[in-house]
Amino acid sequence: MSQLRKDPIVGRWTIIATERARRPAAFVDPLSTITDPKQCPYCQDIASKGVYESHGVKVVNSRSPILDDTKPFELRGHGLYDVCHSYGSHEIVLEVSEHIANMADLPKEQINAVMQTYALRMQALRKNPFIEYILAYKNYGVAAGSRNIGHSRSQIMAVPVLPMRVKDKINGAQKYFDFHERCMFCDMITQELKDKQRVVVENEDFVVITPFASRFPFETWILPKDHHCDFADAIKDHEDSLAAIMKDILLRFKIGLNDPAYNYMIQTSPVKNPSSFKDYYHWHIEVMPRLTRVAGFERGTGFYICPIPPEMTAAFLREVDIHA
Amino acid sequence: MSQLRKDPIVGRWTIIATERARRPAAFVDPLSTITDPKQCPYCQDIASKGVYESHGVKVVNSRSPILDDTKPFELRGHGLYDVCHSYGSHEIVLEVSEHIANMADLPKEQINAVMQTYALRMQALRKNPFIEYILAYKNYGVAAGSRNIGHSRSQIMAVPVLPMRVKDKINGAQKYFDFHERCMFCDMITQELKDKQRVVVENEDFVVITPFASRFPFETWILPKDHHCDFADAIKDHEDSLAAIMKDILLRFKIGLNDPAYNYMIQTSPVKNPSSFKDYYHWHIEVMPRLTRVAGFERGTGFYICPIPPEMTAAFLREVDIHA
Numbered sequence: 001m002s003q004l005r006k007d008p009i010v011g012r013w014t015i016i017a018t019e020r021a022r023r024p025a026a027f028v029d030p031l032s033t034i035t036d037p038k039q040c041p042y043c044q045d046i047a048s049k050g051v052y053e054s055h056g057v058k059v060v061n062s063r064s065p066i067l068d069d070t071k072p073f074e075l076r077g078h079g080l081y082d083v084c085h086s087y088g089s090h091e092i093v094l095e096v097s098e099h100i101a102n103m104a105d106l107p108k109e110q111i112n113a114v115m116q117t118y119a120l121r122m123q124a125l126r127k128n129p130f131i132e133y134i135l136a137y138k139n140y141g142v143a144a145g146s147r148n149i150g151h152s153r154s155q156i157m158a159v160p161v162l163p164m165r166v167k168d169k170i171n172g173a174q175k176y177f178d179f180h181e182r183c184m185f186c187d188m189i190t191q192e193l194k195d196k197q198r199v200v201v202e203n204e205d206f207v208v209i210t211p212f213a214s215r216f217p218f219e220t221w222i223l224p225k226d227h228h229c230d231f232a233d234a235i236k237d238h239e240d241s242l243a244a245i246m247k248d249i250l251l252r253f254k255i256g257l258n259d260p261a262y263n264y265m266i267q268t269s270p271v272k273n274p275s276s277f278k279d280y281y282h283w284h285i286e287v288m289p290r291l292t293r294v295a296g297f298e299r300g301t302g303f304y305i306c307p308i309p310p311e312m313t314a315a316f317l318r319e320v321d322i323h324a
Numbered sequence: 325m326s327q328l329r330k331d332p333i334v335g336r337w338t339i340i341a342t343e344r345a346r347r348p349a350a351f352v353d354p355l356s357t358i359t360d361p362k363q364c365p366y367c368q369d370i371a372s373k374g375v376y377e378s379h380g381v382k383v384v385n386s387r388s389p390i391l392d393d394t395k396p397f398e399l400r401g402h403g404l405y406d407v408c409h410s411y412g413s414h415e416i417v418l419e420v421s422e423h424i425a426n427m428a429d430l431p432k433e434q435i436n437a438v439m440q441t442y443a444l445r446m447q448a449l450r451k452n453p454f455i456e457y458i459l460a461y462k463n464y465g466v467a468a469g470s471r472n473i474g475h476s477r478s479q480i481m482a483v484p485v486l487p488m489r490v491k492d493k494i495n496g497a498q499k500y501f502d503f504h505e506r507c508m509f510c511d512m513i514t515q516e517l518k519d520k521q522r523v524v525v526e527n528e529d530f531v532v533i534t535p536f537a538s539r540f541p542f543e544t545w546i547l548p549k550d551h552h553c554d555f556a557d558a559i560k561d562h563e564d565s566l567a568a569i570m571k572d573i574l575l576r577f578k579i580g581l582n583d584p585a586y587n588y589m590i591q592t593s594p595v596k597n598p599s600s601f602k603d604y605y606h607w608h609i610e611v612m613p614r615l616t617r618v619a620g621f622e623r624g625t626g627f628y629i630c631p632i633p634p635e636m637t638a639a640f641l642r643e644v645d646i647h648a
Contacts, residue, residue, distance in 0.1 A: 003633075005536055005537035006537055007535070007536075007537040008496070008500070008508060008512070008536075008537075009492075009493050009496040009497060009508060009509075010489070010492040010493055010496045011492075011496060012537065012539070012626060012627070012628070013537070013627050013628075014537040014538060014539055014627070014628040014629070014630050015627070015628070015629045015630065016537075016538070016630050016633050016634070017629060017630065017631045017632070018633050024542075024580075024632065024636065024637060024640035027541055027542070027581060027584075027615045027616075027632070066629055078536075079511075079515040079519070080508065080511050080512060080515060081536045081537070083536075133625070135621060135624050135625055137619075137620035137621055137623075137624050138620055139619045139620045142617070143617060144617070144619060144620065145616075145617040145618060145619025145620065145622075146619065155620075155621070157621055159625075159627065163625035163626055163627035164492075164625070164626040164627065165334070165624070165625050165626030165627070166625060166626075168333075168334040168335075168488075168626070169333050169334055172332070172333040172334045172335060173333060176332070176333075184332060184333060184404065185333075187403075187404050188332070188404060191403040191404060195403070211331070212329055212331075212332075212402075212405045212407075213329035213330055213331040213332075213336065213337070213338040213340075213405070214338060214340070215336070215338055217351055218348075218351070256348075257351060260351075263619065263620035263623055263624075264620065265620050265621075265623055265624025265625075266624075267624065286623070286624065288623075290617075291351045292351075292469075293466070293467060293468070293469040293614075294469060294618065295461075295463045295468060295469025295470065295587065296461035296462055296463045296468065296469065296479075296587035296588065296589050297459060297461055297479070297481055297589075298469075299461075299587055299589055299610070299612075300459050300461050300489070300587075300589030300590075300591065300610065301457070301459055301483075301487035301488070301489050301490060301589075302336060302487055302488040302489030302490075302492070303336070303337050303338070303339070303483065303487035303488065303489070304336070304337075304338040304339070305338070305339045305341060305390055306338050306339065306340050306341065307341045308341070308348065308351070309327075309340050309342050310340070312348060313348060316348035
């Protein structure tokens with residue numbers, strides 16, 4: 001049984017995937033890649049029984065889940081360490097039935113259906129009283145941590161503990177609110193729209209910026225103009241403009257940066273006591289191409305070096321002709 | 325002038341390297357590599373005027389520094405953001421005059437001289453009253469964030485702010501001490517030496533473990549058995565056993581894992597008010613090969629997935645014959 005283990009120094013949780021553990025020797029050679037669509041496991045999964053299905057989007061349980069909810073959640077000690085079995089759920093969102101690799105190439109209507117699917121699955125998964133956080137995210141390309149299988153997909157993980165980075169964001173936003181009695185993200189949107197230098201694109205509901213203290217080259221955030229802490233509740237009736245701006249930014253990456261690997265992560269509020277976050281937390285999506293490697297300095301300090309200013313990457317992305 | 329910028333949400337600092345900014349188009353193609361030793365800039369630097377030199381180890385200022393201390397340190401606001409010019413120092417430690425790539429292949433005496441050099445440079449750099457933290461670290465191999473130039477080297481960065489991850493470690497260790505009135509690291513060493521499962525190797529002064537909540541496959545920590553918060557002060561008279569255990573673990577990586585890319589980072593206490601950390605912080609070195617990519621889940625939550633248990637990697641590393 002896989003385990004959730006907590007680093008006793010900083011409180012960071014790790015899933016130790018013993019169930020699907022690769023043998024040590026497997027790390028010596030790179031992972032094998034699957035290029036033949038006939039061998040694509042996701043094309044096969046499209047035909048299998050799923051958890052949810054609508055508009056060509058299908059949700060299935062992971063074939064090699066690293067979390068499962070068949071045993072009750074129970075934390076225990078091991079000397080000074082904390083551990084529990086890897087409780088939670090791990091779902092794969094098959095975004096399209098055809099073997100198409102990049103979400104940038106899906107019709108806007110299909111991306112809309114994916115966003116609706118995230119919201120519906122989050123609403124279903126949060127009914128489990130043991131779940132503390134739900135993350136919907138995408139890994140596209142090997143450099144983004146994905147297996148090299150060209151079928152557009154994303155993942156939803158539901159975990160029974162509050163992840164460290166989520167806590168950091170919540171705490172930071174709360175401190176700002178305590179001092180200013182305003183939402184930091186709303187202030188940021190106001191400042192960025194006035195400043196314009198770091199704005200890539202906007203529509204009626206969303207603005208895409210390259211953050212002021214970007215960690216990575218071409219890092220972007222999709223910020224909803226309306227204040228709301230929770231993605232699943234806020235997105236209703238705005239799926240279409242989110243799908244439009246998501247396709248827009250992913251096309252800018254694809255055309256301007258030669259189809260790079262990328263990740264996106266929906267940053268929503270924790271599942272429990274949502275009313276306690278509603279004043280100061282503001283959901284958003286981080287979208288970032290993977291063009292550089294994190295080195296020892298970043299690993300050792302959590303202090304990043306970004307080799308290009310966000311003002312320059314925003315200007316570059318604004319100029320990309322996505323209608324060419 | 326490059327800048328230090330702070331993420332207003334989580335307080336994370338980023339160095340925005342405007343000085344040596346690559347043009348956006350430079351991210352489209354991979355970095356060029358240098359394989360001919362005659363073109364190695366570090367072989368050339370060995371002959372140049374350095375900051376410090378002893379026993380064949382030479383310290384030079386970076387050719388493309390991302391930090392400099394020629395202007396006074398001054399934080400200023402930019403709307404809701406904090407920014408200053410990139411104050412600090414950025415030194416390169418050339419570990420050997422010959423064009424040898426991997427520290428694992430250096431004689432133990434040479435690694436000893438490198439460790440002494442780190443301590444001496446830290447003692448010199450911390451005299452600057454604006455410096456809050458000094459990180460000595462190594463990037464070996466492209467996957468570890470290094471340029472592909474086969475000359476063994478490491479880096480020392482001195483920065484005027486306390487990095488987020490250092491704060492997290494300090495705060496966690498302090499909480500444990502407040503509760504137990506004992507050092508968490510000392511307790512961890514006691515538990516690990518008794519448990520034995522995660523111990524890779526030990527000598528009279530140090531023990532190498534694979535941490536209980538490892539983030540990465542084959543992650544290791546070198547823990548000094550004697551309690552001390554500060555590397556530069558503690559290492560005196562122990563350089564030789566540190567060099568021996570560093571060479572040992574790096575050889576286990578090289579032989580057992582087919583010469584992987586790796587990073588190490590010396591985790592020492594902050595520069596200011598060292599006496600306030602002395603009871604509860606315990607310096608150590610994180611050493612980790614770079615065998616997998618961080619994906620969206622880790623990026624989005626700070627919650628890691630480790631595909632192999634540390635008990636299995638410790639057993640594998642123990643079995644590697646480094647005298648073959």
